[in-house]
Amino acid sequence: MTYTGSDDLTVSLDDGVLSVTLNRPDTLNSLSLGMLELLGDAVLQAATDPEVKVVRLGGAGRGFCSGAGLSAEDQDAKQFDAAAVLNAANRAVAALVNLPKPAVAVVHGVAAGVGVSLALGCDIVLASEKSSFLLAFTKIGLMPDGGASALVAASIGRARAMRMALLAEKLPAADAYAAGLVSSVHAAEELDAEVDRVLAVLKSGPAVALRKTKQAVNDATLTELNNTFARETAGQIQLLHAADFREGVASFQQRRLPVYSDV
Numbered sequence: 001m002t003y004t005g006s007d008d009l010t011v012s013l014d015d016g017v018l019s020v021t022l023n024r025p026d027t028l029n030s031l032s033l034g035m036l037e038l039l040g041d042a043v044l045q046a047a048t049d050p051e052v053k054v055v056r057l058g059g060a061g062r063g064f065c066s067g068a069g070l071s072a073e074d075q076d077a078k079q080f081d082a083a084a085v086l087n088a089a090n091r092a093v094a095a096l097v098n099l100p101k102p103a104v105a106v107v108h109g110v111a112a113g114v115g116v117s118l119a120l121g122c123d124i125v126l127a128s129e130k131s132s133f134l135l136a137f138t139k140i141g142l143m144p145d146g147g148a149s150a151l152v153a154a155s156i157g158r159a160r161a162m163r164m165a166l167l168a169e170k171l172p173a174a175d176a177y178a179a180g181l182v183s184s185v186h187a188a189e190e191l192d193a194e195v196d197r198v199l200a201v202l203k204s205g206p207a208v209a210l211r212k213t214k215q216a217v218n219d220a221t222l223t224e225l226n227n228t229f230a231r232e233t234a235g236q237i238q239l240l241h242a243a244d245f246r247e248g249v250a251s252f253q254q255r256r257l258p259v260y261s262d263v
Contacts, residue, residue, distance in 0.1 A: 001049045003042050009035045011042045015205040016053035018046050025180050026060025027111055028071040036088035043095035053203035057122055058106040068114020089114045089146040090229040096121035097218060100211045102202045105202060106195050107131045117146030120155060123214055128191045133171045133181060137206045140248025145236045150228040154221045155181050242245040
């Protein structure tokens, strides 16, 4: 099969590994609608491609993914379709979760916002010791989306998920591993070797057993994921039309503290 990528999202298949790379390093791989759509397309295509044994999701440059774009250009009303972005993010995360093959996230630097959802949508999250995880939504008057409410809570439990989501505190790699958010943490110079090792194990493993194991674990732990997508999307669309979001984005762009007004 032939996979379609772009300058901002590269897709390549080599020896059973489909590598999908978020490639917008100047913005720490912030996500556009087009990137999310291509990501979902690639993972859905991989589901039925017999040449793909495992999917690798990573980011170019210094970070994994800083979430949905918040630049003035990204948020231009003529270009920004909130519902379309939310739906595309949900589709991409669901594709990773439902993929009948293993998916591995390689996280170095920051994973924020829906970037956390994409990482946790994968089955194994391999993180650099320099990485960190952040649900920064409340800092701009929003709520978690992309299934994060379910994916984070399923990984680290309600109490820690609440703290991470409500306080928007950055979780360093070591703390993320201790909490159960990621599969393992490695020295930056050793991460690539560990990624290669894990990919080799998975692509040569028993495909049917891997598929059934993945499905069993997800069925036991992510029973609310589809409902979560719906709840988050409905809530987020309301918040995106509120004054607090406009103030949150303005304060982000102007590098100042926000002054919220909504009750």
